[in-house]
Amino acid sequence: MSTAGERGSRTRELPSSDAPNRTGPEGMRNPPRTRPDPEAGNSQGRAPAREGFPPDLDAPSPEEQERMVEAILFASREPLPTARIAERLPSGCDPRSALDRLRRRYEGRGVNLVRTGGAWAFRTAPDLRFLLSREVTETRKLSRAGIETLAIVAYHGPVTRTEIEEIRGVSVSKGTLDQLLELGWVRLGRRRETPGRPATFVTTDAFLDQFGLESASDLPGLADLRAAGFLGDPSVQADLPLPDPEP
Numbered sequence: 001m002s003t004a005g006e007r008g009s010r011t012r013e014l015p016s017s018d019a020p021n022r023t024g025p026e027g028m029r030n031p032p033r034t035r036p037d038p039e040a041g042n043s044q045g046r047a048p049a050r051e052g053f054p055p056d057l058d059a060p061s062p063e064e065q066e067r068m069v070e071a072i073l074f075a076s077r078e079p080l081p082t083a084r085i086a087e088r089l090p091s092g093c094d095p096r097s098a099l100d101r102l103r104r105r106y107e108g109r110g111v112n113l114v115r116t117g118g119a120w121a122f123r124t125a126p127d128l129r130f131l132l133s134r135e136v137t138e139t140r141k142l143s144r145a146g147i148e149t150l151a152i153v154a155y156h157g158p159v160t161r162t163e164i165e166e167i168r169g170v171s172v173s174k175g176t177l178d179q180l181l182e183l184g185w186v187r188l189g190r191r192r193e194t195p196g197r198p199a200t201f202v203t204t205d206a207f208l209d210q211f212g213l214e215s216a217s218d219l220p221g222l223a224d225l226r227a228a229g230f231l232g233d234p235s236v237q238a239d240l241p242l243p244d245p246e247p
Helices: 005-010 063-075 083-085 095-105 127-130 144-156 159-166 176-185 207-211 222-228
Strands: 111-116 119-124 186-190 200-203
Touching: 063 083, 063 095, 063 119, 083 095, 095 111, 119 127, 144 159, 144 176, 144 200, 176 186
Parallel strands: none
Antiparallel strands: 111 119, 186 200
16 A cells, blocks of 8 residues: 555656647547648639639639730730730630630721731731821931032032032031932932043932022022122021922
């Protein structure tokens, strides 16, 4: 028989960590808790979750997919390939079918869905482009070098490029002559019968029409130019307007 002191010194043995964790009837354990995997879908057939969309969102209807694709393309600054459109749609969408339906829907309208280089974009119907075009008159100025070169060709033509440079005292850039040729005020004349056969430059009928002349003989003389203030002041003709080049 044990004494009272012996009974008081005994301690109750606690269950070890290897013992089953029983919270209900004997022999039953708590079921393990697991986190749902949004990428794995679920038993109801719903599509996996995509970033930016709720995990329980079902695949949109074909009509809703079409609206989504339409919004994406409308807000884009540049044509989008199908892969980039698919990246912005919820999982389970079929961007190719949505694009095909959307293209048919916009056929015959003022704006068409077109494919350019593997990418998709909205474009104005080809037969309505004239409504968006606008003619703008651009005023350009002839440089001082251009005015001097034009005057030399008008008064001394036909002249070669070398002769123009000798009269001006400086070299003539190719851009100056190209501008006069583009305007239609100067054209190429006959080649000189000298070594190298250099090309000459002469004025055109468009030059005479621009300045109201019947022929080159109607050009003002030195006295007329001096009286009009064109000699001695290089800034007088700084604002000489230029017409648009002929097509």
